[in-house]
Amino acid sequence: PYVRRKNSQEKITYLHPTLRPILKETYGVIIFQEQILKIAHKLAGFSYGEADTLRRAMTKDKSHQEMAKLKKWFIKGCLNKGTTKEVAEEVFSRISAFASFGFCKAHAASFAYITYQSAYLKAHHPLEFYVGLLNAGQVGSYPKSVILNDARRRGFQVLSPHVNFSQEGFSIEGKAIRIGLSSIKGIGPRFIERILSARESGLFLSMEDFTSRVSLPSSAIKTLRWAHAFKGLTDITERKVAYA
Structure with missing residues (x-):
């Protein structure tokens, strides 16, 4: 009304x-x-x-x-x-x-202001809006999957985490959203720092290249593999993952 x-x-x-x-x-x-x-x-x-x-x-x-x-x-x-x-x-x-x-009036005004800003960003800068929201932590009662599905409905591709392209958090990659390494359960800040630090010298060309430049336990490497974070690396085999 x-x-x-x-x-x-x-x-x-x-x-x-x-x-x-x-x-x-x-x-x-x-x-x-x-x-x-x-x-x-x-x-x-x-x-x-x-x-x-x-x-x-x-x-x-x-x-x-x-x-x-x-x-x-x-x-x-x-x-x-x-x-x-x-x-x-x-x-x-x-x-x-x-x-x-x-709401009380003061809260209503504050929420209205944030809502207006959010609506503007979602309408005019949708990728930045989604990535900012995803990196902001828990948003109300909505899990990140809900936000990602909303982005997909608007035609944006969601890319899986990757050792060569992911940042720690979610990031914009062209017209897509790249899932960050921190979204992989079992890959904590210490492991992520090692990966990103080694990558500053150049992209990882193979599994052998990755394991020679990044010191990670075999359990972490297996976790990255299950998350498809090594997709496209030339020599990723069951044996190399198992004995990395």
Whole structure:
């Protein structure tokens, strides 16, 4: 409703005249947690302490019985202030629907700013956006596979880790995303540093070249092989991997 009302596609309405000054800046739609406090204070006669108790209680998972108690408390306050039961019930319904995912105004502004920046980068610099996101660590509840799949859906190739081309983290390679060596389980910072340091003298031309320039235990070399990190090296054989 907020976007439709902002774009004049839907009429701005208020359930009660008391709500107009509280919800005017958001076109009659409850957006911020502060608005819940003001509604409970003005419409139901709650103190701001009681209003915040109501808000916090509604943000937690509540049973049907507990929500019924909160509703009864709110409606009783509204009736005492002269609001009809019908309006009080509708206001409570909208508050309870919002409370579990609403932000305080300061947080909302901060998140909106970051969201705007992220949307711009994703639209105009998608590869940089994805790589930056992947290298930022855990992003909310989304695993890196979700981000990589989103990149694939947009037509970007995801390249496997490789001793000749990967950096420690994710990197841009042409129009593709190269997975970093740190994504290989069992290949820690110490091993990665050895690989990258040796590579400064030139790309690895073969398995023999790699093992002569990089000191790694056989278990690490096997792990790199299983991750296809030696793909294309001329003399990669089971025997050389086994006895490297």
